[in-house]
Amino acid sequence: MDLHCLLDGWANCGDLDIISMASKMRDKYNKYWGDTKNINFLVYLVIILDPRCKMGFVKFGVSLLFLIVENEVVNMIEKEFRCLFDEYSSISGRGMVNEGQSSIPTKFSKPKVLNKSKTSLAVQQYMLKKQQVGLENKSELDKYLAEEEDTNNSISFDILLWWKLNSPRYSILAQIARDVFYIPIATVALESTFSTCVPVLDGFRSSLTLTMVETLICTQDWHRKCKEPIKLDEHAAELQDMEYGNITFY
Template identity: 60%
Template sequence: MDVHCLFDGWQDCGDLDIISMTSKMKEKYNKYLGEGNKINMLVYLAVIFDPRCKMSFLDFGVNLLFPNVANDIMKMIDKELHCLFNEYSSNAGRIELFEGRSSSSTNRCSSMEIDQSKMKTGLAKQKYLKKKKQVGLESKSELDRYLGEDEEVNNSSSFDLLLWWKMNSPRFPILAQMARDILAIPISTVASESAFSTGGRVLDSFRSSLTPLMVEALVCTQDWLQKSNDVINLEDYVDELQTMEDDVSRLSTTIEAKEES
């Protein structure tokens, strides 16, 4: 969405060079993200599991990016979300089945003692209110309660999404498990593709004899140098560079002498 908004701003900036560049960038953008019904569903679900966004922000974004098919996309997302929740709920139900059996006998005994202490004329009303409360809780699932709550008002860059789910896992145990699994998935393959591209530049047709250990050392060293915040002072390395140049010069002289002989 942010990229889409940037494109709109650049196309209306009035600079012909920027407009031309934006058109080419938008072609590449549409190649991967131009069709909303073909985007990985987990990208949408990750937005829903951000308590600052949820379904309302996702609906706004889908209508902004894909206004012609927004309704179909939102229906598809809602269906897949509930199917995934039901799958997690069924797995959690199997785990909690034994725990529920162990506590049911205790609850039954306590309810019988309470009923016996009251007049029989009020037992039917007690059962009715208890049943009504139970049905009300069951009719509103954990997912519905989460989506029904207001969004978190916290746009700080220090907001820890995983910490929020950890703190709210007692209220949403099933959703917390879903959030932990979904938010752990890398959002793109750029990092791995970049690593392969870097390796291809190091080990090319002119450097085909490098060992795997040397290739790893070169790639890691380049990565460390690029991410280093320390300023490199070239004056500290003048002597070392001069020594290297002298060695290369002597080596070249030796090779030329051997070729002449």
């Protein structure tokens, strides 16, 4: 959404060079984010599971990006999220909220002091019954979405810690959050590893063992992070002991 706003701003800035650049960037942007079918559902899910955003921010973002099909996308997101919640609920067997039910009597006992107005007493019993039924039929998902968003927008906000502290109230949603936020959002580290292995395992060194490949890659990383050049002459004796296996690594 930030990229969308930036590109819109650049497209209307009046500078022809920036407008031309923004147009090319918009084509690249639309390749990944211009179509609702290209966006992974988990992108929406992590926003809903952010207590500072929830469903309200998702609806705002969808209206900003896909105004024409806004209702269709929002309905799809709500449907998929509830299906996921129901699946987790069926596994754990705890889909309904049980908090506060112990404080509501199952049978209305006779009050110590009778009210002179019979209508007032009936209204009180009706309100208690209505509250009891509401709690019994309200899932923790509905309760989570109905609560106000968290106002903590500091940089130090720890969303995983928030779910850990609120897991007694939202046990099923906490399980979903744990599984969802565990998934890496990008594959850069994995691709970087393969890109590093390609020069090591070339056609002339394809018979290297896994241990030697790991040693070469680790040495390369250490060498790149070292500010001063490595002087092999100073470590010749140590390298010789390593070669003959005289040094034990812990």
